[in-house]
Amino acid sequence: MEIFSNLADGFAVALTAQHLLLALLGCFLGTLMGALPGLGPANGVAILIPIAFTLGLGPVASLILLTSVYYGAMYGGRISSILLNIPGDEPAMMTCLDGHPMALHGKAGEALAISGIASFIGSFFATWGLVLIAPQLVKVALLFGPAEYFALFTMAFATLGGVTASNQAKSAFAAALGLGIAMIGSDSQTGSERFTFGHIHLYDGIDFLIAIVGLFAISEVLIFIEHHQGGAAAKSSAKIGKLIPDFCIFKRSIGTLVRSTIIGFLSGVLPGAGASLGSFLSYSVEKNTLDRENKTFGKGDPRGVIAPECGNNAAAGGALVPMLSLGVPGSGTTAVLLAVLLQLNITPGPLLFRNNPDIVWGLIAALFIANFMLLALNLPMVGLFTRVLLIPTRILMPVVAMISFVGIYGLTGSTFDVMLMVGFGFGGWLLRKLGVPLVPVILGILLGNEMEVNLRRALQISDGDWSIMVGSPLAIGIWAIAIAGFVLPIFFGKKVKNQMHADHSEVEMEEVIEGGD
Amino acid sequence: MSDRIFGFFGLALSAFYFWATSIIPDSFMIDVVGPRAFPYIVGTVLAICALYILLRPDAEPDWPNLMNFIEIVFATAVMFLYAWTLSKVGFVIATVFATSYLTWRLGSKPLGSLITGIATSAGIYVVFHLILGLSLAKGPLGF
Structure with missing residues (x-):
């Protein structure tokens, strides 16, 4: 029952006027960013990190603000999926399949309400999962030595692309690039200058926030400029219809809710899966169990909205488990959340739970609070968020760029860093065009130094004997998972990815046919 | 290739x-x-x-045509220039120009872009500097 007393302490931390206000602000901003195509959860959190710091918010306050944005964006992604058939972020792709047909049948309000409640249920139980599982994982993490940690970091890189990775060579290249950038600056162990070439700005290394905001936000602006996508996402204010769902639907789909929450949560916890896969798996499982003859799914079945939304929000909660207890993020957005912790000088992992229980449990309590706030925000106020889709991107994207500039300049006060950020933006655009994923780059910059430190510590212990890297069953096990996670997608990745996209384009095809009638 | x-x-x-x-x-x-x-x-x-x-190269990516590529290079150059002039002319003036340029290139009419630029710059200045107290680059005019 230690957990409950911890949780009670957490609520005591979270329930202050300032924290509640920040949670509300974060939920609101997060839903906005999730709803707008082109501004996913990772982007949203990345832009706000420097701002939160320059405002001088304390660790708990910044964490509450930014994780509320994270949860909020997961809710918001569904809005444009349902109304416009454009996923607001990647995990919301599966919601298009049944959500948009529902909107076409004049049941947009119902779809939004059902998906809002499904999101709530998914993330509510996933947060409980986090409460119960994270402390257990911390106990396992205490067995880890430096060699195991090095293997664990390698595993994080190897499995990052997940089963949908299309080209593992490019993922590994991206990871090495990030690690290489992390090496810039003075060496933490011996103080040698590395890769600075006498340039004073580089002595401290490259701040990972500069890289994150540049790679995510600025490259996104460039993508929009390239395609001249200046118009608004929605052409006119969409008709939503009645907002109160038929609650019998939930009674009938308890099975769907339970299955989707469990599948989503597990894909969040497991390395290399993440929210996109969570929603995909939940949807496919429901489709295969409930609708074998392909009659209702894909044509506006409410259960086809419940499953992916419940799944992706459960995965969002699940993804926090490895991030908080091991310090190893499994997805782009949790990598950005790791950046938040590192910026606050908090090292996630077992020590965090022991030394700063107020931060961990305050954060978890804030997640519960944010969840209720999001439910309240998303049901009656969904009309407001749909109106956001009317803002043309030609106004929105420059504002996003300027806020990124303000954040980085406010944080470092150096124009060199702002220029570096623009450089990262252009580089990010180039890499995206070449099909090189950006998340491994960011993870490399974030984890590079920690990874090297663990390698050197391990070799220090063994006095230079490299066999210590595979010196314990635990380490061998982690290496095995890492290798499997890297090699398997080479054989199965294309198949799964094609399946995901085939499902998505099937709906688009049908729409064309319907439009022709 | x-x-x-x-x-x-x-x-x-x-x-x-x-x-x-x-x-x-x-x-x-x-x-x-x-x-x-x-x-x-x-x-x-x-x-x-x-x-x-x-x-073992992948299939050719979908490159923009020359005009759009020049567009990207210009946008990057404008943002570089923005960073470079930030400390010389101050946040407000630099932001008006940078925002107007980006808005214009994304398809606004010239006058509309200028208005967006001024509004964005003033808006960020008021919210982040005057209300939230963030330090923005000061120019010779004091803002």
């Missing part, structure tokens, strides 16, 4: 990385591994991946 060029640049980058690693000076503090071992590993991974990309 793009991937072959990319792979070639990747190889060049890893060669450069190896060279830069080899000139890392030793310091008076010494540990078993030294400051060069991990960068060598990273450089090796970089080289192997670049070689693979060079030999």
Whole structure:
């Protein structure tokens, strides 16, 4: 029952006027960013990190603000999926399949309400999962030595692309690039200058926030400029219809809710899966169990909205488990959340739970609070968020760029860093065009130094004997998972990815046919 | 073809990385591994991946046409210029120009872009500087 007393302490931390206000602000901003195509959860959190710091918010306050944005964006992604058939972020792709047909049948309000409640249920139980599982994982993490940690970091890189990775060579290249950038600056162990070439700005290394905001936000602006996508996402204010769902639907789909929450949560916890896969798996499982003859799914079945939304929000909660207890993020957005912790000088992992229980449990309590706030925000106020889709991107994207500039300049006060950020933006655009994923780059910059430190510590212990890297069953096990996670997608990745996209384009095809009638 | 060029640049980058690693000076503090071992590993991974990309390229990516590519380069240049002039002319003036340019290139009419630029600049100044107290770049005019 230690957990409950911890949780009670957490609520005591979270329930202050300032924290509640920040949670509300974060939920609101997060839903906005999730709803707008082109501004996913990772982007949203990345832009706000420097701002939160320059405002001088304390660790708990910044964490509450930014994780509320994270949860909020997961809710918001569904809005444009349902109304416009454009996923607001990647995990919301599966919601298009049944959500948009529902909107076409004049049941947009119902779809939004059902998906809002499904999101709530998914993330509510996933947060409980986090409460119960994270402390257990911390106990396992205490067995880890430096060699195991090095293997664990390698595993994080190897499995990052997940089963949908299309080209593992490019993922590994991206990871090495990030690690290489992390090496810039003075060496933490011996103080040698590395890769600075006498340039004073580089002595401290490259701040990972500069890289994150540049790679995510600025490259996104460039993508929009390239395609001249200046118009608004929605052409006119969409008709939503009645907002109160038929609650019998939930009674009938308890099975769907339970299955989707469990599948989503597990894909969040497991390395290399993440929210996109969570929603995909939940949807496919429901489709295969409930609708074998392909009659209702894909044509506006409410259960086809419940499953992916419940799944992706459960995965969002699940993804926090490895991030908080091991310090190893499994997805782009949790990598950005790791950046938040590192910026606050908090090292996630077992020590965090022991030394700063107020931060961990305050954060978890804030997640519960944010969840209720999001439910309240998303049901009656969904009309407001749909109106956001009317803002043309030609106004929105420059504002996003300027806020990124303000954040980085406010944080470092150096124009060199702002220029570096623009450089990262252009580089990010180039890499995206070449099909090189950006998340491994960011993870490399974030984890590079920690990874090297663990390698050197391990070799220090063994006095230079490299066999210590595979010196314990635990380490061998982690290496095995890492290798499997890297090699398997080479054989199965294309198949799964094609399946995901085939499902998505099937709906688009049908729409064309319907439009022709 | 793009991937072959990319792979070639990747190889060049890893060669450069190896060279830069080899000139890392030793310091008076010494540990078993030294400051060069991990960068060598990273450089090796970089080289192997670049070689693979060079030999087994993906399908050609969807490159923008020349006009759109120039568009991207200009937008990047404007943002560079923005960063460079930020401390010289101050936040408000620099932001008006940068925002107007980006808004214009995304399809607003010239007058509309200028208004968006002024509104964005003033809005950010009021919200982030006057209300939230963030320090923005000061120009000769004091804002």
